[in-house]
Amino acid sequence: MPPPLLAALEAGGTKLLCAIGTADDAAAPRFLSRASFPTGDSPALALGAVADWFRAQQAAFGPIAALGIASFGPVDLDPASPGWGRITATPKPGWRDADVAGVLRAALPGIPLGFDTDVNGAALGEQRWGAARGLAEFVYITMGTGIGAGGMAGGRLLHGLVHPEMGHMRLPRLAGDGFAGVCSFHGDCWEGLCSGPAIAARTGRPADELPADHPVWALLADTTALAIGNLVCVLSPRRVILGGSVRKAGGLGEAAFFARVRATLRERLAGYIAHPALADGIGEYMVPPLLGDDAGLAGTLVLAEQALAAARTAVAGLAPVPPLCAPSSLSATP
Known part of the structure; x- marks a missing residue:
């Protein structure tokens, strides 16, 4: 059949x-x-x-x-x-x-x-065929027009009163970043600071047109590391998968963006969560989606x-x- x-x-x-x-x-x-x-x-x-x-x-x-x-x-x-x-x-x-x-x-x-x-749909795809195969606890993040995240805990998708809205968490502001944010609900939440529309509002240009040395990439990577650090502390996922268009946009490229986020994440966690995955294994801990x-x-x-x-x-x-x-x-x- x-x-x-x-x-x-x-x-x-x-x-x-x-x-x-x-x-x-x-x-x-x-x-x-x-x-x-x-x-x-x-x-x-x-x-x-x-x-x-x-x-x-x-x-x-x-x-x-x-x-x-x-x-x-x-x-x-x-x-x-x-x-x-x-x-x-x-x-x-x-x-x-x-x-x-x-x-x-x-x-x-x-x-x-x-x-x-x-994001829960993408999490299901990665759990069945991709970078989360065999994992019962992980987070899938997308950074694009908006920022959202889903994932699993105990082998079940994250749901509750409604569903997680991780992209709308408020974060400590980085020194020198006075951007008001573009979120119509929260202004400078993670989405308001780091989404595709936020990049365009910050720079006057779409992300795809920005060179590798543009200062906005450091702001985005470091702010994203703060957000992922929160998710690591709250959910303790076995892997973090970061998808969406922002991770690979512009002249910086995916490899350099991931390297910056991983380094800042490791620095911000400061060794408090003692696990090899968050030290020398961080390159396998925070990864792009295997299914792209x-x-x-x-x-x-x-x-x-x-x-x-x-x-x-x-x-x-x-x-x-x-x-x-x-x-x-x-x-x-x-």
Whole structure:
């Protein structure tokens, strides 16, 4: 029997990435078809284009068994809430209260749907196929249009009252950095200081145009090291995976950015957390995603796979087997 056909939507602040594929291969996800649409300021237009694309893929490849959505947020993950599957208090213009799951459920009726944050989606991908394979405790960070982080503790995705918003933590300001920040909620939170829009506001140029010796890179790397230090102290992850466009933008490049963040992180922790991973092993402790820019879509296939498994378990009347994510992210009832 062929593996079930899964649909995936990774909704980011700049673009919506879509894929049709399978998640049964232990070595790598298999994408049969992919597309990208601008997020823009109109959920109706953007999600309408996504829905049309999924319907076209279903006509080309056959019935879709389940859909996974990993979205920028904040989002409502409580299946008992009337707002489940919606974006809530986002700074993204036009997207507040956008019913992402509802629009796509209407477009693909009768199939299970898994829904979570974009960073938790990427964390799932890295845990299944990438740099977090075999790890039950890790953090995945993305630095791009926004900054967010997800991950696992005890083999389960991080959820709680809602979901973590690590990119909005407030940090001690570095000497000489008087930038007010760009976050519409918090000003100079981590996202407000170090996201792609923050870089452009600081320098008047997009990150891709900045040379390696621009002073903003030192500010970004050192501020990011402070934030990661907080996560290390609070969550004690076995690995930190840093993705997103900022890590590899401009003339500095990924290798030099990681080297600066690692060095500052080690300095700031000051040997208090005594573990080889945070000393000579720091090069293997804080790493880029092994799946690169595919981490999010890969993990969104896993969300779809888990939703399908939950639906089949419910139909069979069996006791559910806990997935590697919180129950709040799954909707087994079409």
